[in-house]
Amino acid sequence: MKASIYVTLKEGVLDPQGEAVKKSLHLLGYDNVDEVRMGKYIEIWLQGSDPKKTVRELEEMSDKLLANPVIEKFRVELEGE
Amino acid sequence: MKASIYVTLKEGVLDPQGEAVKKSLHLLGYDNVDEVRMGKYIEIWLQGSDPKKTVRELEEMSDKLLANPVIEKFRVELEGE
Known part of the structure; x- marks a missing residue:
């Protein structure tokens, strides 16, 4: 699967x-x-079969590592969703 | 108008x-x-009435300043297009 994450x-x-x-x-x-x-x-290619679970994982990744939740917000998009 | 530019x-x-x-x-x-x-x-808010002209301008800006055409490519999206 391919996902796009927009951090602003x-x-x-x-x-x-x-x-x-x-x-x-x-x-x-x-x-x-x-x-x-x-x-x-941020473009991420990852293994996964359940889109809902994958989006949840990507949101976790964003919260923990990809964005700084104090000053940034993010949006996760799964390709083909 | 609002535009989004994706540089990868x-x-x-x-x-x-x-x-x-x-x-x-x-x-x-x-x-x-x-x-x-x-x-x-990159999110850009700008004045303009002709969408085609605005997209051309945004492509120029990307080429000149926002992206490094040697190693990067870009995609311009105008909101509501």
Whole structure:
């Protein structure tokens, strides 16, 4: 199975990297850019037959290792779901 | 408009960060994980009325700044498209 995990900063958490990218885009002439937020996109290939159990496992992995639950939130997507 | 840009390493490009995450997941007991690839997930809010023109602009931004075309590929998605 293949899964995608999207990790993004929670609302209200400052994103200095996104701010820097926005400024650079303005300098390149893209004045129409209002906001940029940088997140992580994690692709995971794993063994498993029960989609529900696999999604639960992926949520556990995200909580324990892939995201920082204090400042980040995540979304898990299983391919073909 | 809101856009999402997914930046991933091209096939064949080594991903040491993904390898490290895979090893950590194995140490946590998730032996069923075969492969992990780390990418970037960039959310951009921008002004624009013509979706086709906006997608073209976003592809330009990705080529120039957001992705490294030598080792990375990207996918642009406009919300509501």
